[in-house]
Amino acid sequence: MAERTRFQWPQPLEGQQPRIWYGGDYNPDQWPEEVWDEDIELMRRAGVNFVSVGIFSWAKLEPEEGVYDFDWLDRVIDKLGKAGVAVDLASGTASPPMWLTQAHPEVLWVNDRGEVCQPGARQHYRPTSPVYREYALRLCRAMAEHYKDNPYVVAWHINNEYGCHNRFDYSEDAERAFREWCEKRYGTIDAVNDAWGTAFWAQRMNDFSEIIPPRYIGDGNFMNPGKLLDWKRFSSDALLDLYRAERDAVQEIAPRPQTTNFMVSAGGTGLDYDKWGYDVDFVSNDHYFSPGEAHLDELAYSASLCDGIARKQPWFLMEHSTSAVNWRPINYRCEPGELVRDSLAHLAMGADAICYFQWRQSKAGAEKWHSSMVPHAGADSQVFRDVCELGADLNLLADQGLLGTALVKSKVALVFDYESQWGTEHTATPSQQVRHWTEPLDWFRALADNGLTADVVPVRGDWDQYEAVVLPSLYILSEGTSRRVRDYVANGGKLFVTYYTGLADEKDHIWLGGYPGSIRDVVGVRVEEFVPLGTDQPGAMASLRLSNGTEAHDFADVIASVDGSTRVLATFQADSWTGMNGAPAITVNACGDGKAVYVGARLGREGLAKTLPTLLEELGIAADGPDCGKVLRVERADESGERRFVFLFNRTHETVKVDVEGEPMVASLAQVDEASGTAEISPNGVLVLKR
Known part of the structure; x- marks a missing residue:
């Protein structure tokens, strides 16, 4: 493996102190301009200090080939920055515009049966397409050139959720790239034959030109397992290579901390995110809760894996949800208290940034039923009140010195x-x-x-x-x-x-x-x-x-x-x-x-x-603390160990009683009895203590 990219974290706007970053994806291009000022006022109320902008805006940023329109984005960024909200600016390359796919249908990815993925959603590009790359890098450079001196842009958000829909592409471009990948990995065709065990079923190849992707072989048949394993490695690497190209195009002109959002979860295993972690300035992740009794544990497990990928450097929760998502057969809402608790669980596990998809809930499009920080019901809603409560909690924890601490190493x-x-x-x-x-x-x-x-x-x-x-x-x-x-x-x-x-x-x-x-x-x-x-x-x-x-x-x-x-x-x-x-x-x-x-x-x-x-x-391994099974106990501390924060999460649907091990900082659905030195944490509750 190559060396890891040097860790760099987005720095606060001029005149501001470092805070826990808080906010979400902001899509002002979905709304008339009169809504923008209301958005910014609500952001102030909620304590929002960071938003990601322009993720799916290619068609608005470049409405025609070579014609760029940054005026609207300039106005939005200026309003945000003057209000104290820093901007994580996206490269805009996550969804090619219609004019591009009509002029160059050869950029569309192909499934294992040879069927072309048509435009109409997102990520309909081939990661290995030289044509797509040419247009994507052209936009990256234009964005970087235009915003290289903008004081309100504190980070670059490269593309978005690579491989969410186009992890596998079986096109001619992918075939060419797969052959090149195999030649680089193995050197000789004999080494490939050995790795794939091609003596079985007469699959031996004479040269690299005979390597093809693992396309459809008929129902009930069995693909060569060595080839399939390498195909998954290649597909992750092909997307990583595209990311590196987009990242470098931006960084050569406008160097700032850069990242792309991973999708680390217990079952989120499409890309080798640990390998990707070597190439981002800071690790960021999109995580959506698993409904049911495993909710908190799966979240904590995934956040711990993200912390492991980040090698215990601060990492960024780029997306999660205030309540229901839109893409499951049944889209369960968050239970009362879970909006705050889930965010604090990510925080406990090493995240120094808590962000959502998205700021304002869409009124049209495929994600209109996805919950947001400002829901369809508006600011007079429990969701927005919880968003404001969380913003206050994060500010308090920052004031008390949480920044500069990291997840304490487990046994x-x-x-x-x-x-x-x-x-x-x-x-x-x-x-x-x-x-x-x-x-x-x-x-x-x-x-x-x-x-x-x-x-x-x-x-x-x-x-x-x-x-x-x-x-x-x-x-x-x-x-x-x-x-x-x-x-x-x-x-x-x-x-x-x-x-x-x-x-x-x-x-x-x-x-x-x-x-x-x-x-x-x-x-x-x-x-x-x-x-x-x-x-x-x-x-x-x-x-x-x-x-x-x-x-x-x-x-x-x-x-x-x-x-x-x-x-x-x-x-x-x-x-x-x-x-x-x-x-x-x-x-x-x-x-x-x-x-x-x-x-x-x-x-x-x-x-x-x-x-x-x-x-x-x-x-000879001892437990971390009392209340075995009922409470998830997580601790963050600075290098000296003198500044420590203990997070206690109720894992049950019953109220649990705990000893108070320090000064209470945050008590969400929790009641502290100072006289007895104990606290009761309700279901979905969390208590944060400073020691």
Whole structure:
């Protein structure tokens, strides 16, 4: 990997002090100018100090080829800046205008069946199209030249949510670029043949001209898995290459802190965002809540992963929602209190900026039902009152010194890997019910149930610097990563490894000799076969009981042997005809100066939560604090540790009572009893304390 871009954060406007950035996407081109002044007055009331402008404005910025209209944008930026609202100015390239696609239909992306994506929405361009790139870079340069001296523009917002709709393009442009990517990665066609295992099914290629994208091969057929894994790598890299070109075009003329908004979430695994994190001045993310009982935990997990991608530098929450989104089959609203709580959860996890999509709710278009800071109901609404409450909370926390603190390092690192997720997505695997991304989320929640808030750390990150590490279904382990695992445990590390870990190397070639092939010596077990569990066939085994009172679903390992240094902590309990009765299910192995626990089945959040007390005790890991399971406890501190902020989030739908560990700063749906030194936090409530 190349070196990371130097961290740079948007600086306040002249005469202002650093604050927590607060605001959202602002689309004044959707509204008549008489609304703009009202917007700015409402922004003052809400404490807004930052907006992103021009994200989808290409057709207005360049109404005809080579004809630019910046007058309207000049007026808006001037009004915002004079009101103390800084501008994150977009390159405007996220959605090509109609005149461009009519003149150059060859910029439109193509699906795997050869069907052309027509204009009518957004992101209808080919990332590898030289024609699209020429026009996009021309706009980037025009924007940069026009606004290079504007004092109110504090950051550049390059494009928008790369790959949200055009992650995969199977056009001739993409084919050419894929061949070039493969040649750069492998050097020779023989190396490609080896990586893709083309001896199977007579797929051997004689030269790079025979490489084609993984286009439609018929229903029920199976794509070459090595090729498909590289296609996903290439597609992420192709978009990254476009981003770099747009970024550089802007920065050469008007250097300012730049970013592009990622889409990091538990299941948001389309692009390798950790690799992208090397190329932005500051990491920014769009996150939308998952409705239901996992809401807070999934948000905290995703925010922790974002913090890991940012390597604990401040990061920017560029988009989330005040309430309902518009793109789910059922668009659930936020419950009372969640607008403030969700924002403070991102803040707790290291975000120094809280922004929404969008400022004013649209009255027309595909996102008119997406909630906003100013809803259809206007300023006389609970949503806007909550927006104002949050603005006041953020200002208070800034006054009290939250800026300059970072998320305190956890005892436990959960390792996440985009490529392991991609490897598990193939349609010919032991079980289609197993994917990498679900297991780390289950572990995050189960650890929280036991009073531990884990850090989610990308596989390239410094996970081996933690007291304990979890490898949760990390399907791909390269030789380099395997070596790190061995060294970590040998030097005293405490390791948890689960089923489906270390099955393949970075080429998606299986590690031979029994699973987990590359770290079998570390975990001290040898898995010979798998026991997929399911209900799709009558009489199939749907679950397996464990001797510790938990139950495995979806997947279990056949652990055929254990090393002499390995102890069995739990076994499977099943009918004798299954061959699983009494077989090892959970083990612990002494290896060097450390220990490694192996969990050979999918236990889910509840099973893990029940199992973890024994495993944590086995490895000597203590909980972070009291109120295990009921409260998510997150802490930010400065480098000296003298300035600390404790965030306590109610994870239940019942009121919980907590000890007050410092001076109360923010109490949203929480009541503090100073006499007893306790507080009651209602459902969806949060208490922020300064220590």
